[in-house]
Amino acid sequence: KANSLPLIRAAFYTPWTANTSFPDLQRNADKLNTIFPEWFFIDTVTLQLNTRIDSAGLALMKQKQLRIMPMLSNFSTKKRGFDGQLLHKILADSNIQKKFIDQLADTLSFYQLSGINVDFEELIEPTNGPLSDFQKRLYSQLHSMGMLVSMDVEPKNSDYDYRKLSDYNDYIILMAYDQHNNSTGPGPISSQKWIEDAVSWTADRIDH
Numbered sequence: 001k002a003n004s005l006p007l008i009r010a011a012f013y014t015p016w017t018a019n020t021s022f023p024d025l026q027r028n029a030d031k032l033n034t035i036f037p038e039w040f041f042i043d044t045v046t047l048q049l050n051t052r053i054d055s056a057g058l059a060l061m062k063q064k065q066l067r068i069m070p071m072l073s074n075f076s077t078k079k080r081g082f083d084g085q086l087l088h089k090i091l092a093d094s095n096i097q098k099k100f101i102d103q104l105a106d107t108l109s110f111y112q113l114s115g116i117n118v119d120f121e122e123l124i125e126p127t128n129g130p131l132s133d134f135q136k137r138l139y140s141q142l143h144s145m146g147m148l149v150s151m152d153v154e155p156k157n158s159d160y161d162y163r164k165l166s167d168y169n170d171y172i173i174l175m176a177y178d179q180h181n182n183s184t185g186p187g188p189i190s191s192q193k194w195i196e197d198a199v200s201w202t203a204d205r206i207d208h
Contacts (some may be wrong), residue, residue: 008150008171010034012071013061015054022057029064036117036150036173037061039070040104042086044078047096049103058111067114069148072104074120084124091130101138108147115148117173121159128161132168139168154178155198162205174202 009032014021025035037057043050053070061068076083090097108116118135125131139149150171153160166172176198180187188194 008034008067010036010173013037013057015039015052015057018054018056022060025057025060029060029066032064032066034067034069034114035061036069036071038073040072040107040116042074042090042100044076044083044086047086047089047100049100049107051107053111067148068111069115069117069150070108070113071117071119071152074122082120082122084122087120088124088130091125091134097134097137101141104138105141105145105147108142109145113147115142115150115170117150117152119152121152121154123159125159128159128164131159132161132164135165135168153202155202162202163207166206172202172206174199 011025011028011032013025013035015037029035037053039051039053041050041052042048058068074083074087075081076086090100104116116138118138120131123131135149135151142149148170149168150173151165151169152173152175153162153165154175162172176195177190179190179194181189
């Protein structure tokens with residue numbers, strides 16, 4: 001059983017596709033030991049934590065004894081995409097950032113969850129410093145509470161300081177897909193050789 005594995009065997013869970021994601025979780029939870037449900041967002045008005053936890057999914061994950069690490073995303077429903085400007089407001093203000101991380105830690109503790117999976121994309125920061133500093137503060141606070149921290153990163157993307165971020169995460173989740181997408185010509189989403197290259201490139205920049 002996956003629960004006995006020391007490493008992560010995980011899946012992402014999207015509650016808004018409940019007709020497919022929930023039955024899939026029921027069928028495959030025993031093959032997993034970790035789940036990344038897309039539950040946590042940044043409120044576009046208050047800049048506070050916006051939670052969208054579905055109770056049925058949470059109950060099933062706990063029943064299956066999975067490590068539950070909700071995704072924290074800067075996806076904006078209004079923008080219909082990742083909002084770098086929204087995230088900038090968190091990264092640029094230490095007081096807002098502290099309140100946000102405190103609220104995040106309290107919410108994880110209240111629901112007795114295992115940690116957090118950070119999914120920040122389409123950043124507009126001029127340097128890597130603000131994101132790395134946020135992750136350092138988040139990692140320090142959650143680790144003091146016995147929680148895990150992971151982060152999703154795109155391969156070969158200048159938004160991320162891979163080496164620095166590896167210091168402030170228990171796991172780096174490589175988004176090795178979208179080799180071909182809406183902005184490119186047709187082709188495979190993630191061919192084998194492309195994945196191998198992305199993994200090797202990223203591994204060279206992370207301290208193991």
